[in-house]
Amino acid sequence: MAEPSFLTAVRESYDTVAADYVERVPPPAETDPLSRAMPAAFAELVRTADRGPVADLGCGPGRVTAHLAGLGVSAFGVDLSPKMIEPARHAHPDLRFTQGSMTALETRNDELGGILAWYSTHHTPPRWLPAVFAEFHRTLAPGGHLLWGDHVGDERLRPTHGYGRPVSYESYLLPLDRTAGLLEQAGLVITAQLQQEPGGRANRPHACLLARKPPTP
Numbered sequence: 036m037a038e039p040s041f042l043t044a045v046r047e048s049y050d051t052v053a054a055d056y057v058e059r060v061p062p063p064a065e066t067d068p069l070s071r072a073m074p075a076a077f078a079e080l081v082r083t084a085d086r087g088p089v090a091d092l093g094c095g096p097g098r099v100t101a102h103l104a105g106l107g108v109s110a111f112g113v114d115l116s117p118k119m120i121e122p123a124r125h126a127h128p129d130l131r132f133t134q135g136s137m138t139a140l141e142t143r144n145d146e147l148g149g150i151l152a153w154y155s156t157h158h159t160p161p162r163w164l165p166a167v168f169a170e171f172h173r174t175l176a177p178g179g180h181l182l183w184g185d186h187v188g189d190e191r192l193r194p195t196h197g198y199g200r201p202v203s204y205e206s207y208l209l210p211l212d213r214t215a216g217l218l219e220q221a222g223l224v225i226t227a228q229l230q231q232e233p234g235g236r237a238n239r240p241h242a243c244l245l246a247r248k249p250p251t252p
């Protein structure tokens with residue numbers, strides 16, 4: 036099947052901006068306290084549940100993957116853009132980074148103890164989100180946790196430039212309750228929600244969700 040055009044646009048755009056992204060986006064240690072607290076809480080939940088490794092989906096240069104590894108989590112990264120993965124592999128040679136898409140993961144059913152989707156789903160057109168969240172549900176082990184974070188709003192953006200370079204991707208900002216509803220429709224149970232005003236790395240309102248695949252009785 037031919038690749039959906041939005042994936043081609045995202046890959047080509049992030050291949051173009053990769054070096055600038057690393058320079059311009061602050062690493063986890065330099066973000067706001069709440070944006071650091073959520074991955075820390077997620078790491079503790081995943082360690083305690085002990086259901087398997089964490090996949091950082093849309094890992095980009097792997098800094099949040101490495102941050103989780105530093106919190107004692109077995110983590111690996113997946114990204115659509117080979118040029119985003121290059122700096123990840125260079126900076127973190129001890130961690131595994133593979134090219135792939137969260138629309139169709141090369142991961143077995145119930146394999147993951149956790150999924151991190153950190154500022155990586157907003158380029159996915161809303162009609163594709165049910166397929167992405169079905170992949171989250173399929174690959175999470177029963178009792179596994181999801182941490183999702185991203186910009187929120189109610190807008191479709193068509194920027195001509197990103198990180199100082201020409202880009203062809205689009206961004207789809209959704210209200211937090213819509214994302215939560217789609218995750219619930221995929222079979223995940225929302226356990227926490229946090230919405231923040233602009234600040235830290237985000238120049239727009241942004242939010243985090245924690246969700247869980249129900250444990251088998």
Ligand SMILES: C[S@@+](CC[C@H](N)C(=O)[O-])C[C@H]1O[C@@H](n2cnc3c(N)ncnc32)[C@H](O)[C@@H]1O
Pocket residue numbers: 042045046049060092093094095096097098099113114115116119135136137138152153154155156158159
């Ligand atoms: C804004 S960056 C965030 C990178 C990283 N999560 C971080 O916080 O630094 C978005 C990343 O998501 C990746 N991405 C977007 N859609 C994807 C998909 N369908 N599958 C895998 N990666 C994707 C992009 O290639 C890009 O590297």
